[in-house]
Amino acid sequence: SIDGQRLWDTLMAMAEIGPTANGGSCRLALTPEDAAGRRLLLDWCEAIGCTWRVDRVGNLFIRREGRRDDLDPVATGSHLDTQPKGGRFDGILGVLAGLEVFRTLHDRGIVTERPLELVVWTNEEGSRFAPAMVASGTYAGEFAVEDTLSRRDADGVTLGEALEACGFAGDLPVGKPRLDGFFELHIEQGPVLEDAGETIGVVTGVQGMRWFDVTFSGQSAHAGPTPMRLRRDALAAAARLIDRLQAHALADASGDTKVTCGCLDIEAASRNVIPGQVRLTVDLRHVVEAELDALEALFEQELAAAGEAFGVGVSRERIWASPVVAFAPECIAAVEDATRARGVPYRRMMSGAGHDAVYVSRVAPTSMIFIPCRDGISHNEAEYATPEHCALGAQVLFDAMLARADR
Amino acid sequence: SIDGQRLWDTLMAMAEIGPTANGGSCRLALTPEDAAGRRLLLDWCEAIGCTWRVDRVGNLFIRREGRRDDLDPVATGSHLDTQPKGGRFDGILGVLAGLEVFRTLHDRGIVTERPLELVVWTNEEGSRFAPAMVASGTYAGEFAVEDTLSRRDADGVTLGEALEACGFAGDLPVGKPRLDGFFELHIEQGPVLEDAGETIGVVTGVQGMRWFDVTFSGQSAHAGPTPMRLRRDALAAAARLIDRLQAHALADASGDTKVTCGCLDIEAASRNVIPGQVRLTVDLRHVVEAELDALEALFEQELAAAGEAFGVGVSRERIWASPVVAFAPECIAAVEDATRARGVPYRRMMSGAGHDAVYVSRVAPTSMIFIPCRDGISHNEAEYATPEHCALGAQVLFDAMLARADR
Ligand SMILES: NC(=O)NCCC(=O)O
Ligand SMILES: NC(=O)NCCC(=O)O
Numbered sequence: 051s052i053d054g055q056r057l058w059d060t061l062m063a064m065a066e067i068g069p070t071a072n073g074g075s076c077r078l079a080l081t082p083e084d085a086a087g088r089r090l091l092l093d094w095c096e097a098i099g100c101t102w103r104v105d106r107v108g109n110l111f112i113r114r115e116g117r118r119d120d121l122d123p124v125a126t127g128s129h130l131d132t133q134p135k136g137g138r139f140d141g142i143l144g145v146l147a148g149l150e151v152f153r154t155l156h157d158r159g160i161v162t163e164r165p166l167e168l169v170v171w172t173n174e175e176g177s178r179f180a181p182a183m184v185a186s187g188t189y190a191g192e193f194a195v196e197d198t199l200s201r202r203d204a205d206g207v208t209l210g211e212a213l214e215a216c217g218f219a220g221d222l223p224v225g226k227p228r229l230d231g232f233f234e235l236h237i238e239q240g241p242v243l244e245d246a247g248e249t250i251g252v253v254t255g256v257q258g259m260r261w262f263d264v265t266f267s268g269q270s271a272h273a274g275p276t277p278m279r280l281r282r283d284a285l286a287a288a289a290r291l292i293d294r295l296q297a298h299a300l301a302d303a304s305g306d307t308k309v310t311c312g313c314l315d316i317e318a319a320s321r322n323v324i325p326g327q328v329r330l331t332v333d334l335r336h337v338v339e340a341e342l343d344a345l346e347a348l349f350e351q352e353l354a355a356a357g358e359a360f361g362v363g364v365s366r367e368r369i370w371a372s373p374v375v376a377f378a379p380e381c382i383a384a385v386e387d388a389t390r391a392r393g394v395p396y397r398r399m400m401s402g403a404g405h406d407a408v409y410v411s412r413v414a415p416t417s418m419i420f421i422p423c424r425d426g427i428s429h430n431e432a433e434y435a436t437p438e439h440c441a442l443g444a445q446v447l448f449d450a451m452l453a454r455a456d457r
Numbered sequence: 458s459i460d461g462q463r464l465w466d467t468l469m470a471m472a473e474i475g476p477t478a479n480g481g482s483c484r485l486a487l488t489p490e491d492a493a494g495r496r497l498l499l500d501w502c503e504a505i506g507c508t509w510r511v512d513r514v515g516n517l518f519i520r521r522e523g524r525r526d527d528l529d530p531v532a533t534g535s536h537l538d539t540q541p542k543g544g545r546f547d548g549i550l551g552v553l554a555g556l557e558v559f560r561t562l563h564d565r566g567i568v569t570e571r572p573l574e575l576v577v578w579t580n581e582e583g584s585r586f587a588p589a590m591v592a593s594g595t596y597a598g599e600f601a602v603e604d605t606l607s608r609r610d611a612d613g614v615t616l617g618e619a620l621e622a623c624g625f626a627g628d629l630p631v632g633k634p635r636l637d638g639f640f641e642l643h644i645e646q647g648p649v650l651e652d653a654g655e656t657i658g659v660v661t662g663v664q665g666m667r668w669f670d671v672t673f674s675g676q677s678a679h680a681g682p683t684p685m686r687l688r689r690d691a692l693a694a695a696a697r698l699i700d701r702l703q704a705h706a707l708a709d710a711s712g713d714t715k716v717t718c719g720c721l722d723i724e725a726a727s728r729n730v731i732p733g734q735v736r737l738t739v740d741l742r743h744v745v746e747a748e749l750d751a752l753e754a755l756f757e758q759e760l761a762a763a764g765e766a767f768g769v770g771v772s773r774e775r776i777w778a779s780p781v782v783a784f785a786p787e788c789i790a791a792v793e794d795a796t797r798a799r800g801v802p803y804r805r806m807m808s809g810a811g812h813d814a815v816y817v818s819r820v821a822p823t824s825m826i827f828i829p830c831r832d833g834i835s836h837n838e839a840e841y842a843t844p845e846h847c848a849l850g851a852q853v854l855f856d857a858m859l860a861r862a863d864r
Contacts, residue, residue, distance in 0.1 A: 134725040135677070177727040240682025259681065261728060270542070272835040273717035273740045274666065275647025275809025278706045280833065285718055286703045292696035296767075299685045310680035311692055312728040318541040319720040320584045321668060321738045322810075323836040331728045333680045360703075402682025403729075426687065428679040429730040 052448050054441025057150040061440065064090065064130070064146060065138040074431025075138055079131035079173035080108065080212035087130045088170060088218065094149055095168070098156040104220025107185040107198050108172035108213045111227060114152050116165035116455065122230040124162070124455040125414070126151065126447060127169030128406060133177050137433020139423065139440075144235045145170055147444035151451060162455035164230055171406040172218075178203045179212075181261055181370035186406035188224050190413045195224050229414040231381055231454050234407040235447045236418060237435050241426025242399060249442055250389045250396035251420030255377050256408050257308075257400055258342045261370040262332040264291070264353065267363040270318070270326030282361040285316060285325035290356040295332070298348060307345060308335040308402070332366075337400050339374045375408050378415035381454075385417050388449035394442065403428075419446050459855050460564075461848025464557040468847065471497060471537070471553060472545040481838025482545055486538035486580035487515065487619035494537045495577060495625065501556055502575070505563040511627025514592040514605050515579035515620045518634060521559050523572035523862065529637040531569075531862040532821070533558065533854060534576030535813060540584050544840020546644045546830065546847075552577055554642045554851035558858060569862035571637055578813040579625075585610045586619075588668055588777035593813035595631050597820045602631050636821040638788055638861050641814040642854045643825060644842050648833025649806060656849055657796045657803035658827030662784050663815050664715075664807055665749045668777040669739040671698070671760065674770040677725070677733030689768040692723060692732035697763040702739070705755060714752060715742040715809070739773075744807050746781045782815050785822035788861070792824050795856035801849065810835075826853050 067090065068076045068083035077083040088110060092102060095112045102112040113123065128144025148168040155162070171189075176182025179201045188198045199210035213219040238244075243251050268282035292311050299309040310333040317327035334349060336342040350366070357364035382398075389396045399420065407416050421443040424434040474497065475483045475490035484490040495517060499509060502519045509519040520530065535551025555575040562569070578596075583589025586608045595605045606617035620626040645651075650658050675689035699718050706716040717740040724734035741756060743749040757773070764771035789805075796803045806827065814823050828850040831841040 133727050133730055140679075175727075176729060180728065182729065238682060239679040240684065241687060242682075257681065269834070270837045271833070272547075272646040272810055273719060274664065274715065274742055274811065275645060275649075275835070276715075276833060277647065277712050278703075278709075278715060279712065280648060283703070283717075285721065286699060289696040289699035289703070289718075292693060293700045296685075296690070296693045296696070302685075305684050305686065308681065308683075308685060310690075310729065310731055311696075312680060312723070312730050312732060313726040314692065314721055314723060316719070316721060320540050320582075320836070321587065321719040322583060322589065322717065322740055323540055323719050324717055325719060326837070333729055335681055403679055404681065426678070426683060427676070428682070429727070430677045430679075430733070 052150050052154045052441065052444045054437055056153065057146060057440055057444050058437040060146045060149060061138060061142060064142055070135055070431050072431040075132045075136050076134055077130060077132045078134065079175065079178040080216045082216060084131050085216035085218060091145065091149065098153055100152065103222045104218055105222035105224045106195055106220060107188045107224055108218045108220065109185050109189055110170040112168040114166040116162045118163055119165055121164045122228050123165040123167040124451050125167040125169055125229045125232045126234065126451060127171065128234050128236060129171050129174030131173055131175050133175055133429045135431050137428060137430060139237045139433055139435050140239065140428050141174055143237060143440060147235045147447050150444045151448045154448060162452060164455040166451065166455060167227065167229065173209065174406055179209050182404050183406050183409055186409040190409035191225065192409055232407060232410045232414050232416040233381065233447055233450050234405055234418045235443045236405055236420060237423040237428060238420040239403045239423060239428035243420060243422035244426060246397065248395040248397050249422065249439060250394055250446060251399045252382060252386045252389055252396055253377065253401050253418035253420055254382055254398050255400050256375040256404060257335050257337040257402055258339050258374040259333065259335045259372045259404055260342065260346060260368060262366050262368050264330040264332055264366045266328040268326050268360065271324045273322040273324055276324060281324055283324050284328040284362050287356045287360040287362040288314060288328045288330050290359055291352055294352040295349065306337050337374060372404055372408055375411055377411055377417040381415045381417035384450040384453050385419050385446060388446045391449065392445065419443055459557050459561045459848065459851045461844055464553060464847055464851050465844040467553045467556060468545060468549060471549055477542055477838050479838040481542050482539045483541055483543065484537060484539045485541065485585040486582065487623045489623060491538050492623035492625060498552065498556065505560055507559060510629045511625055512629040512631045512633065513602055513627060514595045514631055515625045515627065516592050516596055517577040519575040521573040523569045525570055526572055528571045529635050530572040530574040531858050532574040532576055532636045532639045533641065533858060534578065535641050535643060536578045536581030538580055538582050540582055540836045542838050544835060544837060546840055546842050547646065547835050548581055550644060550847060551642045554854050557851045558855045561855060569859060571862040573858065573862060574634065574636065580616065581813055586616050589811050590813050590816055593816040597816035598632065599816055639814060639817045639821050639823040640788065640854055640857050641812055641825045642850045643812055643827060644830040644835060645827040646810045646830060646835035650827060650829035651833060653804065655802040655804050656829065656846060657801055657853060658806045659789060659793045659796055659803055660784065660808050660825035660827055661789055661805050662807050663782040663811060664742050664744040664809055665746050665781040666740065666742045666779045666811055667749065667753060667775060669773050669775050671737040671739055671773045673735040675733050675767065678731045680729040680731055683731060688731055690731050691735040691769050694763045694767040694769040695721060695735045695737050697766060698759055701759045702756065713744050744781060779811055779815055782818055784818055784824040788822045788824035791857040791860050792826050792853060795853045798856065799852065826850055
């Protein structure tokens, strides 16, 4: 079985690249730090005889040959990019657990029937380039290659330019290689497993998510002499929207409605200037597609109402919609069988976060494995998973991959 | 009487320095643009025989000799710095109207009994360095010179460093020269005069204002899997506070309560990260000091309630308090007499904006003259006052200054 200590050591070694003040990592997609993380991984993989290719959107495919190289590979993987103040596990665990699977096979001299493939998907977080999972989405045909390459970060740099700059602009056609199946190990990024004292989540699907860019256009004016009733305060309207959306989501006793406003920018902000223009991001999620439709309709109503209340023009663009996903029954079963064989408490569950598996599931049978993370915290430097849980997750991944590769 | 066309031409010439896309100006305090504006003014003043000195906080004193140079001068002035997207009149009118007074006297060969002084106060806007009116406040003894010099802008540059860099670090002791009186012409920056069809505001005082830096400390976490009820969303708490403060201010039928949140910053913001830390600025104003106390108490209550509602820690620092000001009766009378003599509709009124006259009034008899500005808009590129109103304001300033200088 896999070597938990070795897995932990590689996780900690990767965290040395782009370290943040409070024990997290900052490797925004396609920055020098992200590239350094990729090169460290490639060094490790070359040392055990793997070969690799990069596709046109920077997805990295690391191959371990099988006995039947005419067959499509069984794959695993995730991402190495992080949030601006991200943790050491989100995405990284999935990649380095794949490495640990390869290393374990290498140590034992095992050759699987089908080849295996470890994939590092580009820009999963969506923090540098929106949307999230853009490169696995391109692989799966959701986004056109040229559109993906021309997406811009906040400084106006395109994804294509960033790929060239960091040395990971490849020439493998996007969509290649086809995969026989895909398994992704990930921390849960929420508190459900930890609260229930369970150690594995058998992931059956992913909630739907929609991203919006909202603009409030009021009128900047002087904070002192401008009467309240004549103001057109763009921030007041944004605050009203945020407050109403929070109230609505908190009122859903099922807990299935999720609303997050992550970014808010005031144009030419100054203490004594009434904000004239505000941009806000809105992230809506639900496990039921029809409920997500209803949530979007409510958001639009509240947006219009907030604009009207403060005499502020509003506009919104839906920049991303990822529908509710159901994973492949045979892959879910492979994970559930492997988990049951280890005799650990587990649950079948939906994922609250988007993952590259969302898009890959459109073109290959897919499922995921979750392990708990401390206090359910992720997208935060304090993110933590125990060495035992990481090892257990990697073991379930190993077992599920081998079962599929040798079926 | 004064030359309205010449005044207008100097206003438009000054607006050529640091022009913005939509017809405004950007001359943040002590930037190269601000310095260029000052040098243009000094060229104009030297051409009519004036001398000048700069004090240690960069205040610029431009002198026109009188018959009795042993007496304290009668002064006018305002500021040349602007908001990031400021207009062509806020502050600038007061300075260039002073120049027009000097030019008119020069053309006619008039020498006043007392000397006259045109003052350009440093960093009035408070946009680059907080608080506003910091250098006139230092002149008046409200702030210590060393404290003022060590105030930092958003990039960490101190006011003292900025003074050196732009060539306006002078050696005149702060507080010199003493002034016999101070008159400041300014656009109203609100809609009252325009709405009433009046052309001059005889300013009797200034409303009180208080500035706060507020910090909301929640916990950043993933937007997808984190249940709403377990979140500690710093932006949700900030939005609640903003919404409540707006509701409170709007509910005051007198219109005397004013609340503005001008800046809001989310630390390490990302679309799919629940904001963990938010900084917000709050500007509270009222014409009655006791009501301002009550407003501050309400703000603190609402801040605590917003923090509690979302499980978010809150803290606030009051970084500035400028009490309600009453100007000197004899200076108000000088302005009112000059206005009445011109036979124009006017009103006595309080100022909603802070002005350098606020602090100067502590050490010299002071009052102000307002003219209307279009739609009451200021701190905005669209700020506008008509040539006729500018000329009328400068004429009242001329008359009031001469009455005092020759009394
Ligand atoms: N796992 C993860 O952080 N994915 C980013 C996409 C999302 O926001 O859910
Ligand atoms: N007149 C003006 O814009 N002053 C700045 C201080 C204030 O915010 O009132």
